[in-house]
Amino acid sequence: MTNSNSHVLIIPYPAQGHVIPVMELAQRIIKQGVKVTFVNTEVTHKLVTTNWLDENGYGDLMQMVSIPDGLEPWEDRSDVGKLTLSVFQTMSNKLEQLIETINNKVNNKITCLVADACMGWAIQVAHKMGIRNATFSPASTTTLAAIFCFQKLIDDRIINENGVPLKEDMIKLSENMPPIKSANLSWTCFKEVETIEAIFKMCVGAKEAYDITERFICNSAIELEPAAFGLYPKLLPIGPLLASNRLGYQAGHFWQEDPSCLTWLDQQAEMSVIYIAFGSFTILNHTQFEELALALELSNKPFLWVVRPGLTKECAPSYPKGYMDRVGSRGRIVSWAPQQKVLSHPSVACFMSHCGWNSTLEGVRNGLPFLCWPYFGDQFHNETYICDIWKIGLGFKKNEAGIITRGEINDKVEQLLSDKTFRDKALVIKENVTKTVRDGGQSYKNLSNFISWLQEAVDAKDEPHVSIEHEDPKHPIVRV
Known part of the structure; x- marks a missing residue:
């Protein structure tokens, strides 16, 4: 047309x-x-x-x-x-x-x-x-x-x-x-x-x-x-x-995607990989970055981690001494990922996210449970929906110094992946949002x-607004 x-x-x-x-x-x-x-x-x-x-x-x-x-x-x-x-x-x-x-x-x-x-x-x-x-x-x-x-x-x-x-x-x-x-x-x-x-x-x-x-x-x-x-x-x-x-194809990226991580995902077991991505604004200090790195090592699970330019306050991220050698091929670190393709990959088990709305929708659309790490603004609202309303994720608690420790991260990873309820509920939501589009x-x-x-070629200023038809019987049809 x-x-x-x-x-x-x-x-x-x-x-x-x-x-x-x-x-x-x-x-x-x-x-x-x-x-x-x-x-x-x-x-x-x-x-x-x-x-x-x-x-x-x-x-x-x-x-x-x-x-x-x-x-x-x-x-x-x-x-x-x-x-x-x-x-x-x-x-x-x-x-x-x-x-x-x-x-x-x-x-x-x-x-x-x-x-x-x-x-x-x-x-x-x-x-x-x-x-x-x-x-x-x-x-x-x-x-x-x-x-x-x-x-x-x-x-x-x-x-x-x-x-x-x-x-x-x-x-x-x-x-x-x-x-x-x-x-x-x-x-x-x-x-x-x-x-x-x-x-x-x-x-x-x-x-x-x-x-x-x-x-x-x-x-x-x-x-x-x-x-x-x-x-x-x-x-x-x-x-x-x-x-x-x-x-x-998803367009509009500010950074070049690294598609090689998809090949790495192909080599991992089904529902085994922790995917970590914090969007374009989140900034971690050195201590927090190191705690997250060590937590991923401690988990003993394969992980794909997006470390974009500017994620840390330092000019470049500083990993713990000997980290890359110890993690080896179990971990894959990229500067930017083709996220929608990653989240739809059968190897991905969960999404550790800043809970930006785009990432939230992408995770929900693929039926994934979340580990929530909001940074500012609406990300906290989205975390509440993920954890308390939809019940498909867990949040982290900071210590007195404002740091999410490696132990806290590892505990929540274990809790999320060992409880099938999170994924089951995520799959129900996936089905609902798949139907609506x-x-x-x-x-x-x-x-x-x-x-x-x-x-339409005619002036629409005096036309009524499009109706919203709510299919859920708990929410009656609303027309304007």
């Missing part, structure tokens, strides 16, 4: 955990013949295009462009507060100029703008320019729900008007949702007040986008977070959006309806 009149501009927040799912959404849209212009910041654009493989032959249907993020080339993009403020201050005008340039030079003008929820200001640009628009959340819906209630948190004096915590409280959004610590809200987990205020401003923008956007789609499933979707029925679940769902499933229907809406 093709529609030469439809041209969608998509813009993610400039972070690895955002670019990958937004890129996956773009590929779903392109597959239906809709042209996409994918807008990254200049730095992110360079990283993504360096590792981009157009194996699906999208050709002219996929155009990747960039605009400045406002920072100088040498400035640190891992300073999230500084990056976010710069994005707010500079990118709105740049995006507007880009759209004007495209519309002036190309017959196929932009017909819709789809913005990452963390780039809510882009929805304001769409409104200003009279372009239909949609918002996409790559995070969990529970995270969104916590963001959307910020005004009540201000009124209850849990946070001030700039988002800074005023007291330690447990927040319960509904009876069917687990409590959240005020210190673990997605914007309160940073040490610097300036960073908290910058991220809070971004969160306020996400709520403003929710209020005015024409469609708000989420990379989640009603089967995973029914209570959160019940609070905000305008949110449409279309996930999990994974390359494995379309049997395709297949033809006839609710996420499949919502995504199909959304793409059909993108393909």
Whole structure:
């Protein structure tokens, strides 16, 4: 199916955990013949295009462009507060100029703008320019729900008007949702007040986008977070959006994947390997890194460990003396892995994860039990769902010095892998989320309806929103 009149501009927040799912959404849209212009910041654009493989032959249907993020080339993009403020201050005008340039030079003008929820200001640009628009959340819906209630948190004096915590409280959004610590809200987990205020401003923008956007789609499933979707029925679940769902290549990586680890996995026994990966932001100090390394040695189990550039505070990770010789071929260490392929490999027994939402969805989709090692923000929400709601994983306890010891790690590995209940429950959830993304499933229907809406040539501003049909009888049908 093709529609030469439809041209969608998509813009993610400039972070690895955002670019990958937004890129996956773009590929779903392109597959239906809709042209996409994918807008990254200049730095992110360079990283993504360096590792981009157009194996699906999208050709002219996929155009990747960039605009400045406002920072100088040498400035640190891992300073999230500084990056976010710069994005707010500079990118709105740049995006507007880009759209004007495209519309002036190309017959196929932009017909819709789809913005990452963390780039809510882009929805304001769409409104200003009279372009239909949609918002996409790559995070969990529970995270969104916590963001959307910020005004009540201000009124209850849990946070001030700039988002800074005023007291330690447990927040319960509904009876069917687990409590959240005020210190673990997605914007309160940073040490610097300036960073908290910058991220809070971004969160306020996400709520403003929710209020005015024409469609708000989420990379989640009603089967995973029914209570959160019940609070905000305008949110449409279309996930999990994974390359494995379309049997395709996962795009959007900032680092080059090492596919040789798949050959190593082929040589391991079924359900024997511990897979360890902490995403793109987690940083471990030397003591913690060494404790983890020694715990993997102590486990006496094969392990595949992603030690990305920047995982440790030192310039390069420092392993215990003689470590590599003692571990030998039982351990495989790579700088970046083709994670979806790894997690679907029959040799993998469990996933030691930072609990980022992308990794959570990838582990759930493959029926794996988790060892949870959250680092900041929404990762703590996701850990709660994994351990307390879905009951498919275990968390770690830190000692008085704030370190997760080798003994604690080894004990939890033994507990998780010796109790078949964790995997059995994970397989049930896998079956549910597999059904929802297949033809006839609710996420499949919502995504199909959304793409059909993108393909329409008429103005959709006055149309009713797509219905959400909850198949679970405990959650009645909600229509907007």
